[in-house]
Amino acid sequence: MAASSNAEQTQLQDMEEEDAGMEERNIESGDEPEEGMGEENSDEEEEDSSEDEKENEAEIQRLEEQLSINAFDYNCHVDLIKLLKQEGELSRLRKARQKMSELFPLTEEIWLDWLKDEIRMTEEEPNREKVYELFEKATKDYICPDIWLEYAQYSIGGMGSPGGLDKVRAIFERAVTAVGLHMTKGQMVWEAYREFENVILSTVQPPPGKIPSTKEQDMLKTQLDRIHTLFRRQLAIPLMDMEATYAEYEEWSEHGVAETVIQQYKKALQQLAKCKPLEESLIVAEPPKLAEYQSYIDFELKEGDPARIQIIFERTLAENCLVPDMWAKYTTYLDRQLKIKDLVLSSHERAVRNCPWTMGLWKSYLLALERHGADHHTISGFIQATDYVEIWQAHLDYLRRRVDFSKESSKELEELRGAFSRSLDYMKQDVEERFGESGDPSCIIMQIWARIEALHCKNIQKARELWDSIMTKGNAKYANMWLEYYNLERSYGDTVHCRKALHRAVQCTSDYPEHVSEVLLTFERVEGSLEDWDVAVQKTETRLNRINEQRAKVAEKEANLARQEEEKTDQRRRTKVDKKAQRKVQKGSRIGEKRKAEQDDYQEEWNDKFEQAPKKHRGNGDQTTEEYMETETGLFGRNARPGYKPPPPGSKRAQQGAAAEQRSDDKQELRNDNSSVFISNLAYTLKDPEAKLRAQFETCGPIKQVRPVFGNKGTFKGYGYVQFESPVSVPEALKLDRREVEGRPMFVSPCVDKNKNPDFKKQKIFISGLPFTCTKEQLEEICKSHGTVKDIRLVTYRSGKPKGLAYVEFADEAQASQAVLKMDGMNIEDNKICVAISNPPRRNMMDKPGSNRPADMMPRQVFGSRGRGRTQLSLLPRSLHRQSGPGSKVENGRAAEQVPATASAVVNAAGEMKPLSNSDFARMLLSK
Template sequence: MGVENSDDEEDDSSEDEKENEAEIQRLEEQLSINAFDYNCHVDLIKLLKQEGELVRLRKARQKMSELFPLTEEIWLDWLKDEIRLTEEEPNREKVYELFEKAIKDYICPDIWLEYAQYSIGGMGSPGGIDKVRSIFERAVTAVGLHMTKGQTVWEAYREFENAILSTAQLERIHTLFRRQLAVPLMDMEATYAEYEEWSEQGVSEGVIHQYRKALKQLEKCKPYEESLMAAEPPKLAEYQSYLDFELKEGDPARVQITFERTMAENCLVPDMWAKYNTYLDRQLKVRDMVLSTHERAVRNCPWTMGLWKSYLLALERHGADHHTVSDVFEKALNAGFIQATDYVEIWQAYLDYLRRRVDFKSSKELEELRGAFARSLDYMKQDVEERFGESGDPSCLIMQIWARIEALHCKNIQKARELWDSIMTKGNAKFANMWLEYYNLERSYGDPVHCRKALHRAVQCTSDYPEHVCEVLLTFERVEGSLEDWDLAVQKTETRLNRVNEQRAKVGSTYQHCTGQHGSPRGGQKVSEKDPEGNSGWREEETPKRQNDDKPELRNDNCSVFISNLTYTLEEPEAKLRTLFEICGPIKQIRPVFSNKGGFKGYGYVQFESSVSVPEALKLDRREVEGRPMFVSPCVDKNKNPDFKVFKYNTSLEKQKIFISGLPFSCTKEQLEELCKSHGNIKEVRLVTYRSGKPKGLAYVDFGDEAHASQAVLKMDGMEVEGNKISVAISNPPRRNVMDKPGSSRPGADLMPRQVFGSRGRGRTQLSLLPRSLHRQSEPAGKVENGTAAAQNPATTSTAGETKPLSNSDFAKMLLKK
C-alpha cells in the first residue's frame, strides 16, 4: 500500500514539473517578444526558484536587473542564493559586486546589513577587517539616519568591534556609541542605558549634551514616524508632510534619507523623483550622488520626459563626457513618451547641449550640430507623426532656433532664410507673430531689401492680425524707404485692409443668416468625440431647438434631460423611454422628436415631476439601447444659455488614469477590470465605442492614485490580450479645438468663417436636394460673389439689419432670377 502511494506522489510530482517547465518556456518566449513585461519577469523568477533551476534563475535575474530597478525583496532573495552558491568558492568578489549593484537601486537598511554581515565572513583574509569596517562606515553613512531601521546597523557595527575587542578597540566602541547617540533614532534611550552600563568611566558631558539634543529632534520627528507606521502603502501624503518638515529644518543628511525612504515606497511617482532631483541639483551638488539619483529616476519612470531632460542637464553640469550624454539621449528617445511635445522638448534639450559645446571655429562640432538639427526634423516627421498623428512642433521652434544659430553664430543668413521659407510652408504663413519673428531676424542679421520683402509677404498672407503687420510695414518705410516705397506700402496696406474688412462683414452676415434660417444637424444636436491613440475623448452636446411644441408652458428644463444617439428605427420611442427612465422617478411627460414625415429623429426629452430625478437619469448615460449607446445630458435652452457646455471627459493630463489601445473588440468591461485590478484600486473602467456602439479597441482605466496608474503602465504596456499586443500610457487628452467657434479668444477668430456642416452631419457626403441658389448665403466669405450677399439682398435683411426668415415667395423670386 505504501509503495502505491509513493508511486502516485512521484507521478503527481512529475506532472507538476512538466506543467512548470511548460510555463517557464511560455514566459521566456513572451519575454523574447516584449522584454519590458515586468510581471512576466517576476513570474519567471518565482517559477525558476521553485524548480531549483539556479543557473537559469541567475540569468533571469540579471536580465531583469538590466531593465528595471529591483525591489528589496528580490535583491535579498538573489543575494542569499548567490551567497549559498559561492560558499565553496574561494572567490568572494562576485558576491561583493552583486551587493554593490543592489545598494545603488534603493537605499535599504536590510541590504546594507546583509552586505556588512557577509563581509564579516571574509575578515580572515588579508585586509579583511579594514574592508568590513569600510562597509560598515558606508552603511551608517547611507542609512544610519534611518529613524526606524538605522539602529540595527549601528548595533551590528558595535557587535563587530566588540568581537575583535582589544585595548586599542575600546576607543573605537566609545566612538561608535557617541556617534549613534548623536543621531535621533527610535528607542535611543535603550542605547544610552547600554552605554552607561558598558562604559567604566561613565558618560561624558559632551555625549550627554549631544544625546539630549538628539532626543529633542526625535520628539519633533515622532508624529511623522507614527503617521507613517499607521498609514497604508504607499504613504505618499505622509511622506510629503515629513519631507516638508525636514526641508524646513534644513539638515541635508536628514532630507536625503527622508527622500530615499519616500522613493523606496513610491518609486513610480515621477513628481517625487523630480522634487528629489531638484533638491540634489540645487543644494547638495555632489556629482556621484546627483547622477546616481537621476539615473535611478529614469529607470523607474522612463516615460517621463522631464526626468530625462533634467538628467541630460545634470550630466552636462557635472562634466560628463560627450559619449555618455549622447547615450542617455538615445535611451530617452526609446523610452516611450506619452505625447508628441515630449519629443520636441527632449530634442531641444539635446540640441541646446550640442550648441553649448560648439566654439563655431571647429567644423567638426558645428557639422555635428547641423546633423543633429536635420535628424531631429526627420525624426519629428517620421517617427513622432506616425505615432501621434502630429509632429508636436506646429510652430517649428526647432527650425527657428536653427535659423537663429545660423544667422548669429555662423553668419549664414542664406541658410536661415531657407529654413524660414520651410517654416512658412508648414501652415505658419497666416500668423503675424511668425512673420514678425522672421522680420526681426532679417532686421538683426540681414538687409533692408529682405526686410521689406518679408513685410510685403506678411501683409498679403497674415490672417490673424493684418492691421499689426501693416503698421509695422508703414513704420519700416518711414525710417528706411523712399517715396516710391512709401506709396507702394500705403497702397498694399489699404488694399489688404479693405479686403479684410469686406471679408469680416461677409462672415458676420453669413453667420447671422445661417443661424436665423438653418438649425443644426439632427435638430441642432452636436456630438463630437475624439479618441486617437493615447488620448481621451470629449463630448459636447448642444440641446436642439424645440419647435412646434404644443404645450410650451409645461416645459421645465430643471426637471428634464435630453436624450440622443438613439436609433432612427426605434419602435414606440415614447414607451421605450418611459420603461428606461421610470426607475429614476415619476415622469411628467416624454417628448420624442419626429420629422415632418413622422419618422423618429433619434432624440427627445424626458421631463420628471421633480428635479431630484434628474441626477438619477444622468447615470443612465451611455446605457446601450438596441445596440447603440444612449447619451443622456442636462436639458438647457441654448437660446437662454448660449455659453452652456457639457464636457463629459477631462481634456488635461490625467496622472491617475491610463489609456489602453490595441484591445481586441471582444474585450468586455469586466474582463478589463479583472486585468487591471491587481495593480491598484480601480475607480472606473470605460470602453470607447463609436456612436453605433461598436468598440474601437480603446479604453480608459481610472485608478485611485497616480502611483497605481504608473505601476499599471510599467507592468501592462506591451502585454498580450487575446492575441493582441496592447499599448498602455498615462492618459493625456487632446486640447479641445476652439478655433472655429464664435467668441473664440484665438487672434483673428472674427476673420475666419465658422464651418457649417450640411444636414447630413460632419464627415458625410453633403448631398442636398435644394437648389444651389439657396446655399449661396452659407458659402465661405471668400467665395461670395458680387459683394456682401447678406447686406445687398433685400430679401434677407430687414430695415433694422436683423435677419428674418425667407418666405415661399422669396424662394420663388430667387429661383426665377437664375
Template sequence: MAASSNAEETQLQDMEEDAGMEREMESDDGEGMGVENSDDEEDDSSEDEKENEAEIQRLEEQLSINAFDYNCHVDLIKLLRQEGELFRLRRARQKMSELFPLTEEIWLDWLKDEIRLTEEEPNRERVYELFEKAVKDYICPDIWLEYAQYSIGGMGSPGGVDKVRSIFERALTAVGLHMTKGETVWEAYREFENAMLSTVQPPPGRVPTHEEQELLNTQLERIHTLFRRQLAIPLMDMEATYAEYEEWSEDGVPETISHQYKRALQQMENRKAFEESLLVAEPPKLAEYQAYMDYELKEGDPARIQITFERALAENCLVPDMWTKYTTYLDRQLKIKDLVLSSHDRAVRNCPWTMGLWKSYLLALERHGAEHQTISDVFEKALNAGFIQATDYVDIWQAYLDYLRRRVDFSKESSKELEELRAAFSRSLEYMKQDVEERFSESGDPSCTIMQIWARIEALHCKNMQKARELWDSIMTKGNAKYANMWLEYYNLERSYGDPIHCRKALHRAVQCTLDYPEHVCEVLLNFERVEGSLEDWDVAVQKTETRLNRINEQRAKMAEKEANLARQEEEKAEQRRKAKGEKKNQKKGQKGMRAGEKRKAEPDDYQNEWDEEFVLQKLPLRKSVDMISSGTEEYMETETGLFGRRTPAGHKPGPPGAKTAQQGRAAAAQRQQNDKPELRNDNNSVFISNLAYTLEEPEGKMRTLFETCGPLKEVRPVFSNKGTFKGYCYVQFESQASVPLALKLDRQEVEGRPMFVSPCVDKNTNPDFKVFKYNSSMEKHKIFVSGLPFSCTKEELEEVCKNHGTVKDVRLVTYRSGKPKGLAYVEFADEAQASQAVLKMDGMVLQDNKISVAISNPPRRNLKEKPGSSGSMTAMMPRQVYGSRGRGRTQLSLLPRSLHRPSGPANKAENGTATKPIAGTVNAAGDTGFEAQTKPLSNSDFARMLLNK
C-alpha cells in the same frame, strides 16, 4: 574571465541536474511507499512544468518586444526561481538590473541564491561585486547588514578584518541615521568588535605583554567610540543603548557623552511623531513622508534630509515628483558630484517615461563637467525611454541641442562642434518627422520651434542669413504661412540680421498668405514703408493691402451669407417638422375628443345667464350635452343619475355643490401655468435642481430639508404638470447669495437612487451662451480616462487601485441620469507624471475579470450647433426667432374644439376704441379661426352651432 564564466555555467548546470535528480528521487520514494496516485501526480507535475515553460517563453518573447516592461521582468524571475532554472534566472536578473533598479526583496533573493552557489573562496569576489551593485540602487539597511555579515565569513583571508570594518563604516554612513532600522547596523558592528576583543584578551591568570596590552586598549577604545557615536544620533530605543553602555563601561558614562545623549534623545522625541505616523500609515505614505521631509528641510541637516528622501524613495520609487524634489535639492544645495549624478541616474532608471528627469540629468552632467560621450549616451537612452507625449521628444531634443550650442566657439568660422550642432539639428528634424509623427500620428512641434531656434543661431552667431531664410521657407511650407505671428517672427529676424529688401519681401508674402489677422500684417507693412520705403514702395504697399483686405472682406461676406442660408434652411426644415407634428397631434386629439367627449372652457361673461357647461360637458357625452343645450331647457336637466345642472342667473352661484366654474378652472390652470413657467426670481440667490425622480413624494419638504444646511431658505418651488404630477425639477431660493456656492457643492448627490443635478439659476433668454457642463472638455494631462470597468466597481475600489501609481485627488464614475454606471471613470492625479505612470501600469489591467483601458483624459470636442440668440458672428446676421423662457418647447395642444380657440394675436380695435373679436370662420395672421364680433352673451343655440361647426 571566459574560463571563470564557463566554470560558473557548468556549476549552474550541475546544480540544475542535481535538482532534477532530487525530484526523481522524491518520485521514486513515493512509488516505494505505495502511493496509488503516483502516476497521476507525475502527469500533473509534467503538465504544470509544460504550462510554466510555455509561460516563461511567452514572457521572454514579450520582453524581446518591450524590454521596459517592469512587471514582465518580475513575473519571469518568479517563474524561473520556482522552476529552479538557475542559469536562466541569473541572466534574467542581470537584464532587469541593467534597465531598472531592483527592489530590496529582489536583491536579497538574488544575493542569497548567489551565496549558495559560491561557497568556495575563489568565487567570493563575484558576490562582493553583486553587493556593490545592490547597495547603489536604494538605501536599504537589510542589504547593508547582509553585506557586512557575508564579509565576516571571509575575514580569515588577508585583509579580511579591515574589509569587514570598511563595509561596516560605509553602512553606518549610508543607513546609520535611519531612525528605525539604523540601530541594527550599529549593534552588529559592536558585536563584531566585541568578538574581536575576545581574540586579543589574554587567558585568565596571565599578565599581558606590553604589545598585547596596547592591542587590548585599542580594541576597547573602538568599542567606546562606537557607543559614543551611536548615542550622539537620534535613534528609536536609544535608552536601551545608553543603559547597555553604562553597564559595559567600567568608569561610567562621561559627562560629555551624557550631554550628547540627552540632546539626541530630544531630537528623537521631536521626530517620534513622524516615525509613528509612518508605522501606521498605508502605502505609499506620500503625505507622511512629505511632512517628514518638510520638517527636515526646515531643520537644515543635510545628512538627515538625504536619509529621509532615500527612505521615501525606497517605498515610492515610481513617483517622479519625489525624484524631482530630491535631485533638485541635491543640485542646488549639496552639489556633491558623485551623489548628484548617481541620484539622477537612479531617477531615470526608476521613471524612464518622465522627460523632466532626463532633462535634469543632462543638465547635471554638463554642470559637473561630464565627458561629451557620456552626455550623448544618456541622451540616446532618453530617446529610447518611451515618452507618452510627442511634445516630450521636442523638449528633450531642445535640451540636448542647447548643450551642443554651448560647446561651440562661434568666434571660429568652422569647427567640429559647430558641424556636430548642425548635424544634430538636421537629425532632430528627421527624427520628429519619421519617428514621432508615425508613433503619435501628430506633430510634436507644429510651430517648428526647433527650426526657429536653428534659424536664429545661424543668423545671430554664424551670420548665415541664407541658411536662416531656407529654414524659414521650410517652416512656412509646413502649414504656418496662414498665421500672422509666424510671419512677424520671420520679419523680426530679417529686421535684426537681414536687410530692408528681404524685410519687404517677407511682409508682401505675409499680406498675401495670412488668414487669421491680415489687418495687422497690412499695418506692419505700411509702417515699414513709412520708415524705409520710397513713394513708389508706399503706393505698391497701399494698393496691395487694399486689394487683399477687399478680397478678405468679400470672402467673409460670402461665408457669412452661406452660413446664414444653411441656418435658415435648417430653421425652415425644423419649422415644417414642428407644424407637421402639431397637425398630427391635433388630428389625433380631435378624433379622441369626438369618441370620448371633449371639455371646453367659455368666457366668464357666458356663465352669467347660461348653463354651467363645463360641469355638464364633464359628465355627459358630447352629443347628449349638445342636445340639452340646444333644447332650450330653462331650469333643470335630468338624467338617469338625477340632477346635473341648472340655468344660473347673473349674480347667483352656478351649478350644484362641487361643480367648478370657468373662473375657478381658469384660475387653477393659470396657477399651474405659473408653477410650470420657470420665471427666475432673484437669480443670484437661486439654484436649479433637476434629474429628480418623478415619483418623489413631497419634493418641497425633501428639498427644504436637504438645502437648509446651506443657509436660510426663502422659497422651494417644485414644478408640476397640468395633471399634478411632479416633473422632476424645482427651484430653490435662499435668503442670501452666500448660500448658493454651498448648494452647488451638493451637485451629483444621490436622492432616492438618482444623482441630483444642482446648477446656477440662469435665464437662458438673457444668457444664451450659458453652459452648465462643469467638466473640462480639453486634454487634461494630470487626469486619466478609464474605460471597460465592471459595473460593480465602486469609487473606493478604483481609488485603491490608482493609489499605487501616485496621489489621487479625485475619482469620478460616469453614470447615466438614472445613476446606473457606464463602466467609465475619470481619475485626477496630483500631476502629469503620476497620470502618465498610471497609464503605463494600468492600461490592459484585469479588474474583476474585466480588461480595462486607460488613457490620458482628452474628451472629443462637442459638435454644438449655435442656438438662437447665441453670440456667434454668423447667427448675429440672421433674424432671431423668438422663443419662450424655456427655449423651443414641445407643442402644447388645447383640449378645446377648434371653433372655441381664442385668437393668439392682439385684439382688433374698433372705431370707437372698444375691442372687437374676429369674425367667426375667418383666419387671422396666426392661423387661428376667430369669432364674430359680439356685443351680448351667447345663447344655448349659439353654443350648439359652434360645437357642431366643422
C-alpha cells in the same frame, strides 16, 4: 564553541537511535506497506509533477516571448522571475534578473532573493567578487538597511583573505553612513558593527594569567577605543530604543560614561522626542503614506540637518518610487544645497530610471550632467509628442553652450549642427509615427537654429533656407510667423530681403492680412522710394479687397445656412404641433367609450367581490360597495385622486402598479448614500468596468451592487457607483482615492444627493485662474491662513495636465466665506485668481413634474430691466391663476372675483377643499 558542537552531535545520535527503534517496532507489529501501493503513489506523483513542469515551461516561454516584444513590461519580468525560481532554473533565473535590473530598479525583496541565491551558488566557487559587485549594484537602487546589513555580514566570511578585516570595516562604515540615521532600522546596523568589533576584541585579549606584551597591549587598547567610539557615535544619534544602548554602554564601560557622551545622549533624546510622533504616524498609516512622509520632510527641512533630510527623502522614495514630484523635490534639494557630484548624479539617474516618462526629471538630469561636466545619455519613454520637443531643446541648449563662436569652425559647432539635424529627423519620423501628430507644429527648433546661424555664425543664408522650410510646413498662412522672419531679416539681413518677406506675407497671410499690410506700408515709409510705396499700396489694396470679398461670401453662405436651418426648425415645430393636435382629437373620441367600459367592468367586479366577502369584513349590512373598497384598499378618500377607480386585485393594471412600486423601492435602496461611493476619472475604454470596480473595492467590505454608467450608445462614461452592504466600508473605499487603474488615477468621493442636501459643502470654495505650475501643497499653504483646510482638489484634464482650477473645502461655512473675501483677486505667480463659494446647479430640480423652484433660491441667470423674456409668458388662463391667498383682489378700482386657492380644488360652504371635476374645469375655461 566546542562544547556546543559536542552537544549537537549527542543530540543527533539520540535522534538517529530513536528513528531506528521506531522502524523496528513498525516491522514487528506488521505495519509494513502493501506491495504496489508505494509504487502506484510514486507513479501518480511523477505524472502530476511532469504535467506541472510542462505547464510552467510553456508559461515561461510565453513570458520570454512577451518580453522580447515589450522589454518594459514590469509585471512580466516579475512573473518570469517567480516561475524560474519555482522551477529551480538558476542560470536562466540569473539572466532574467540581470535583464530586469538593466531596465528597472529592483525592490528590496527581489534584491535580497537574488543576493541569497548568488551567495549559495558561489559557495562552491572560489570567486567572491561577483557577489561583491552584485551588492554594490543593490545598494545603489534604494537606501535599504537590510541590504547593507546582509552585505556587511557576507563580507565577514571573507575576513580571512588578505585585507579582509579592513574591507569588512570599510563596508560597515559605509553602511552606518548610508543608513545609520534610519530611526527605526539604523540601530541593527550599529549593533552588528559593535558585535563584530567585540569578536575581534576577544581575539586580541591575552589568556588569563599571561602578561601581555607591549604590542599586545597597544592592539588591545586600540580595539577598546574602537568599541568606545562606536558607542559614542551611536548614542549621539536619535534612534528608537536608544535607552537600551545607553544601559549596555554603562555596563560595558569599566570607567563609566564620560560627561560629553551623556550630554550628546540627552540631546539625541530630545531630538527623538520631536521625531517620535512623526514615526508613530508612519507606523499606523496605510501605504503609500505620502502625506505622512511629506510632513516628516517638512519637519526635517526646518531643522536643517542635510544628512537627516537625505535619509528621510530616501525612506520616502523607497515606498513611493513612482511619484515624480517627490523625485523632483529630492533632486532639487541636492542640486541647490549639497551639490556633491556623485550623490547628485546618482539621485538623478535613479529618478529617471523609476519615472522615465517624466520629461521634467530628464531636463533636470541633463542640467545636472552639464553642471558637473558629465556625458549625456540616451533619453526616451515620454507619453506626449511635445515632451520630446522640450527635451531636445534642453539638449541643444547644452550643446550650444559648449561652442566657441569666435572660431569660424570647430568640432563643437559641427556637433551642434548635427544635433539640430538629428532632432528634426527624429521629430519627423519617430514622433509623428508614434503619436500621429507633429510634436513641433510651430517649428520652434528650426527657428532657434535659424537665429543661432544668423546671430552667432553670421550665416544669414542658412537662416533663410531654414525659414523657407518652416513656411512650407503649413505656417505661411500665419501673420506672426512672417513677422518673426521679417524681424530676423531686419536684425541680421538687408532691406531687399525684408521687402521680399513682407510682400510674400501680404500674399500668403490669411488670418491677419491687415496687420502685415500695415507693417509693409510702415516699412516703405521709412525705407522705400515712391515707386516702392506705389507698389506696396497697390498690392495691399488688391489683397485686402480680395480678402473682403471672400469674407462677404463666407458671411452670406453662413447666413443662408442659418436661415435654412431656422426654416427647417420652424417646419418641424409646426409639424409637431399639427400631429399633436390631431392625436388629441383622435384620443378624445376614444376616451369616452373606453372610460365608460372600464368603469362598468370595475364596478361589476367589485360588486361581485362585495357580495362574496364575509359579513365580518363588511361591517353592518348597510355598508356600500364604495365604503367596502375604501376599507379594504385605503385608496379612496384623501389618499386617492378625484374620480379614481382602483383596479381589482390580480388584474394586469394592479400587477403593473406593484412592479412600479418595487422598482421605486429598489431605486431608493440603491441611492443609500451612507453606504455608497462615487467613482470617476476612469478610462472610457475600460473593458468590463463592473468587474474592474468590484475587484478594486472588494477588499473594503461586502459589495451590494456595482453600477457603472453608460451612454445612449452603450459606451462607458468613465464613472459609476459602488454600494456596500454596510456604511463601515465607505471610509476604507475612500482611502483608494487616486489609485491608478490602467494608467489613470481613479477618483473616489462620498456619494451625496445634493437635492436632498441643499447645504451640502457650503464650506467649499471654487478657485479659477491658477497658474498651471501651482501644486496642491502651495495652494494649501495659501489657504490655511484663512481656516482649517479639509481637502483640496486640483482639476485636471484626462491626460493629467492642470486646468488652472481647484476646489478647497474648509471646516465650516464661516471660514469659506472669509477665504472668499480675502483671496478673491489675489495674485499667484503673476496670475490673478477668482474665488467664489462652490455652488453648482442642482440636478433634476426643474425637470421633475410639479417641482417648484424655492422663492428664496438665488437664480442662476440675471434678468434684465424688462424682467423675464418673452418665452416665459404664462399660458395658463387667468381664471386658473394661483392666488397668494383666499382673500379678494382689487383691480381697476373694483373687487375682482374670488378665485380658488388652487387650480384643481374649490372651497365648499363648510370651508373644506373639494376636488374639481371635468365639468368644473370646462365651466371655468368658458366663463371668460
